[in-house]
Amino acid sequence: MFALCVHRCYQRSARLLVARRQKSSGPVSSPLLSRLLRFLTQHFYDVEMFLNWRSQQGRNRLQKKNVFYAYTHTLYGPDIASAHYILCLGGGFRFVGHSDWFRANKRGKFSWDFLNHKDTPLEEVDLSHTVTNYSGLFNLEHQHHLRTLKLQGCPEVDDWFLAKLHVLQDSLEELDISHCPLITTGGLATLKNLKRLKHLNVSSLPRLQNPGLVIILLEEMLPHCQIIADGYGHRLRPADKVCVEEERVQGQQQ
DSSP states (O other): OHHHHHHHHHHHHHHHHHHHHHHOSSSOSOHHHHHHHHHHHHHHHHHHHHHHHHHHHHHHHHHHHTOOOHHHHHHHOHHHHHHHHHHHTTOEEEETTOOOEEEOOTTSOOOGGGGGGTTOOEEEEEOTTSOOOTTGGGGTTTOTTOOEEEOTTOTTOOHHHHHHGGGGTTTOOEEEOTTOTTOOHHHHHGGGGOTTOOEEEOOOOTTOSSHHHHHHHHHHHSTTSEEEOOSOOOOOOHHHHHHHHHHHHHHHHO
8 A cells, every 4th residue: 555655656746747847938947856857757667666566575475474384284283273373473362271361472472382282272362453364264264162253453354354254153252353444344244154153343344334234234144143333423324224124024025
């Protein structure tokens, strides 16, 4: 996003300077303006190439952080592999039957004592504010005892990620996806597979359109789940309620 903004800034600056130069009655309106125009003309594509390179480097780092931990999975089993992935991202977790949490500190360092819990599944996972994405979720698909998953403020959690959560449908009871900027209504619709879900936090999803209607639909879709939806500053419109009620009646008649 930063690279795209800078790219557009350079484009607009170059166009503006060219327009000003064409309108100028004199040969050059300002020496500084002339030098800046010359610099942009000579180095525009160099800057564009550098920004593209930086963007590609960022994508490569993201892919590397969410790679499947195949070696750890083979050597220590799926539970340790999942734990290692979570800690490397800066998250935390708790094993089944244990009260202590394993977490990475602010510098990303963590204790390797979790290796002593081989073949112990995870019960709670906190990946809030990490760069976990759809690819990284493959490191958790063998956690059939996972009850709580917190993903608050994850910039890479999107609709595809939510659709993949069906691998946890037999155990997941609590899900926090609040403040995730990429989630839309389509992704929330895939949560219908999580029949054991008891608590769902969908607060402050910026791409959510008609949040009042969406929340009503979620309550219809997951009747035994408590829906938390703060941060929208809206009230449910009577028209939304009528629309949902009509759809419910039609579904019963069919």
